[in-house]
Amino acid sequence: MTLTQPITTSIAGPTGVSRLFAAGASDFRSHRAVFGPMPGAVDEGHLLAELEASGLAGRGGAAFPTWRKLVAVRDASSGGTRAGRAGSGAGTGRRGSATRGGPVVIANGAEGEPLSRKDETLLAGAPHLVIDGLLLAATSVRASDVVLYAPTRSLEHVSRAIAERTDAERIRLVTAPETFLSGEASAVVSAVGGGRAIPRDRIARLSESGLGGAPTLVQNVETLAHLALLARFGATWFRSRGTDEDPGTRLVSVSGDVPSPRVYEVAAGMPLLDPLVSAGARPPGIGAVLVGGYHGAWVPGTAVATPLSPSGLRPFGAAPGAGILMVLGPHRCGLDASAEIVEYLAGQSAKQCGPCANGLPRLADVLRRLARRDRAEWLPAEIERLARVVAGRGSCHHPDGTARLVLSTLTVFADDVQAHLQGRCEVRR
Ligand code: SF4
Known part of the structure; x- marks a missing residue:
C-alpha cells in the first residue's frame, strides 16, 4: 500500500488517543482552532486514495471499507462499472440502477441499539467534525442531496452547529425514530424518503x-468524523494509532455492571479490558462482556485481555462493530440477560419476513423458559436449532444478529445451561 501525502499540513493532527474530542468544546471556534479549516478544493481522487490508504472501516457496525462505499456511489452516478463490485450493503427493493437524480449522501446518527451512546455523544461534543466529513463525502461523490439523520436530541446539537457556519446550509436534517432497526441502511433510506424506518x-x-432511485451513500457519523480528520492530517497520521489490521481510534460505549458507564475513545486493537478499567470494572468483577451490542456475542470474563480487533474477537464470534461493551457482573445470570435481549429483539421487527414473524418469537420463548429454570432437557437443542434456522433467511441481518447472540449464549454460558437444567443455578436473577 502506498501512502499519499496529507491534504493539508498547516496544523498538526492530535497526537493522543483522544482525537474526535480534541477540540475540547463543541463550538465552531474551538473546532477551527484545534483542527484548522476544512480542506478547500479537495481533489476527489486524492481524498479517495488517502481514504483507501488509511484503512478506515465503517464505525456503524458492519466495518465496510469506507473508500469502497464512496467509490461505488461515485461510479454508479457516473455510469461506471465498479459499483456492482464495490457495493454498499443492503438495498431498498428498487430493481435496476436507473436514477432520478444526483447522488445522495446520508450521515447516519441513528444508533437504535439501546446500549450505544457513541453517536449521540459525538454529535453533542464534536458536531463540526461530522458536518465536515459529511460535506467532504458529498463533494467527493458530487452529491445533489445531503442529509443528516439522527434522533431529535442529536439534531438539536447539529442545528446549532450548522447555524455557526456558512457552508452547511445545504444539509437537510431528518429525524430518526428511536427504534432498534432505524439505523439499518435501507431503513435509513426509507425514513429519509418519508416512509417507515424499517x-x-x-x-x-x-x-x-437508493433514495428516489439515486445512488446513495449511508455513512455512520463517527466514520464521517474520522474522514474529516483524515482529509486534514492524512493516512499516515490516521494509522499512527491502532493496528495494521484495524487502524485508527474508535468510540466505545461501556455500560452494564460498571461504576462509570460512558463513551470512551480508544486505540483500535487495545485489550478489551482497558476501557472497562476506565469505566471502573476490574476482574474478577467481570463475569462476561457483551461485545457488539444486542447483535453481538459474549466474551467470558476470563478473556478480557483479548484485543478489541476483528482477529482478536473472531474466536468468540464477535467483532468490534459499533464499539458496544456491556459488562455482566459475576453474580448475574447470562441466560437471563440474553433472554431479556432476545425478547426485546423479537419485538423490534416489522415481521415482514418469516424468521422475524415466526422464528424470533419462538426463539425468545424457549430461551426464556431455560432462563427461568424450566428443566426440560430438549430446550438447549431446540434453541440452537431455531437460531440456525432463522440465520440468513431474512431480508436484513436482524435474524442473523439475533442468532449470533443466542449461539454465543449457549457457548459462553454452557455451564449455566447445565446448572439450570439440573436445578442448581444460584445466580441472582
Ligand atoms: S428480516 Fe426481520 S427485521 Fe429484517 S426486514 Fe425481514 S422482518 Fe424486517
Missing part, C-alpha cells in the same frame, strides 16, 4: 439505487 429487501444495492 429495512427493505436486498435486491438492489443502495450505491446503485
